[in-house]
Amino acid sequence: MSVEILMPALSPTMEKGNLAKWLKKEGDKVAPGDVIAEIETDKATMEVEAIDEGTLAKILVPEGTADVPVNQLIAVLATEGEDVKAVAAGSGAAPAKAEAAAEVPKAAEPATATPDVAPAPVAASGGYDHGNGKTPGGRVFASPLARRLAKEKGVELADVKGSGPHGRVVAADIAGATPGAAKPAAAAAAVPAPAARAPAPAPAPAPAAAAPSNAAVLELAKAYYEPGTYEEIPLDGMRRVIAQRMTEARQTVPTFYLTVDCDVDALLKLREELNKSAPEKDGKPGYKLSVNDFVIKAYALAFQQVPDANMVWGGDRYLKLKHSDIGVAVAIDGGKGLLTPIIRKAETKTLSAISNETRDLAIRARNKKLAPNEYQGGSSAISNLGMFGIKDFTAIINPPHATILAVGASEQRAVVKKGELAVATVMTVTISCDHRVMDGAMGAQLIGAFKRIIEKPMSMLV
Secondary structure (H helix, E strand, C coil), rough: EEEEEECCCCCCCEEEEEEEEEEECCCCCCCCCCCCEEECCCEEEEEEECCCCCCEEEECCCCCCEEEECCEEEEEEEEHHHHHHHHHHHCCHHHHHHHHHHHHHHHHHCCCCCCCCCCHHHHHHHHEECCCCCCCCCCCCCHHHHHHHHHHCCCCCCCHHCCCHHCCCCHHHHCCCCCCCHHHHHHHCCCCCCCCCCCCCCCCCCCCCCCCCCCHHHHHHHCCCCCCCCCCCCHHHHHHHHHHHHHHHHHHHCCCEEEEECHHHHHHHHHHHHHHHHECCCCCEEECCCCHHHHHHHHHHHHHHCCHCCEEEECEEEECCCCEEEEEEEEEEECCCCECCCCCHHCCCCCCHHHHHHHHHHHHHCCCCCCHCCCCCCCCEEECCCCHHHCCCCCCCCCCEEEEEEEEEEEEEEECCEEEEEEEEEEEEEEEECCCCCCHHHHHHEEEEEEEHHHHHHHHHH
16 A cells, blocks of 8 residues: 655644755655655754655655645655556545545544644555554654653653654653553543533634734835835745744733843953863864853853742643753844754753853754754743844743843943942843743842852852
8 A cells, every 4th residue: 555755743833844855756765764855844954754665656745845734745655566657646636635634633633732743644554553653663753852752751652652644753642641651542542432412502702803914914014115115025934933933922921021230250251261271172172162151051050049940831830840951042144033952951061061062053053954852942041142242132032931031242331349430341131031930039039140150150160
């Protein structure tokens, strides 16, 4: 039986992707684990592995196609013993079939479904067990995020029933799994549900005022400018997602702001000494510390000193995190958006390790080569505009984070020390706090801890 290859969901929030490149052509043999295509999401370019064995009979979505919906049929694989030409010839009506199949699970989708669960096609594909995404050799197919969550939670992937495309295990499946419990979803499915009387139809709600369409907004904007005095630049996937998430954050997150000035003369002196004493590696210094490296470390330690602030919003509860996973905003060249790669367990790492890891992540972020687990999650984030000469600013929280730290430039200012006027190098930082997660006092404790650590940088070395 031929195998349908669908557009995969490569992250919990992915709805569409660009099919950047096919790495296999029609007629090529494919084995499980072979990289067959490159998919561009709003954040990264990722490789897609085959999960079946056979011959690539027909490519239905050519490379370079933009905005391909998740679960759309993109190619057909002929399994062993099948006539490749016959499979290719019979795949012309397959996209419509896939779309029709995708409608069925949507209608039956429970109200508690999460964005991590992509609707699975009804038509089964041959070559593996669709219940848990296994090949005949026993390999379990799961998203990178699901694999990481399973490892952290101690869950065996082989015991989890996948709800993603082709039985792929996704993050939502791990969230509902219990360590040591074998296929709870399968056991539940074995018990027939009792028949229920259909509820009486609820009265239709009053229609809400519809937001103006993109076309209407565009026409309104163009009405203010003379034709020929502007250029229309369509939003790419990343900028579209940023616009959507930042608008939602402004509308739904009740935010307050706390600002402090930090004396960084001691930090700058220590930084200079450490950079001078950096051991050489391949004829170059093994590290070159920046002020931002100290900021990351200090922020991570501050969360450990105020553990009740190390929480994220979970709708009807908080998620209190054990480690300080600090995101660092990285601007993409050309004003195309930004990514926030995460320094995991930053409180446990040395300044040199943070410096080298941040540099590596920033390079790959600008090239859109980050894996989802390298920019998703985290305790909080840092947005540093000091290198642009910005004195102070406020940053928008990126949910589910409950905080974000905005860092301004270090500059010499007149200050009063022990009753006398003096000159000090001062850096202004502002923390944005989600009032649903913390109140002003806790936010003040967090930024106060940051100020104490950043002004006594030797504490970061012990």
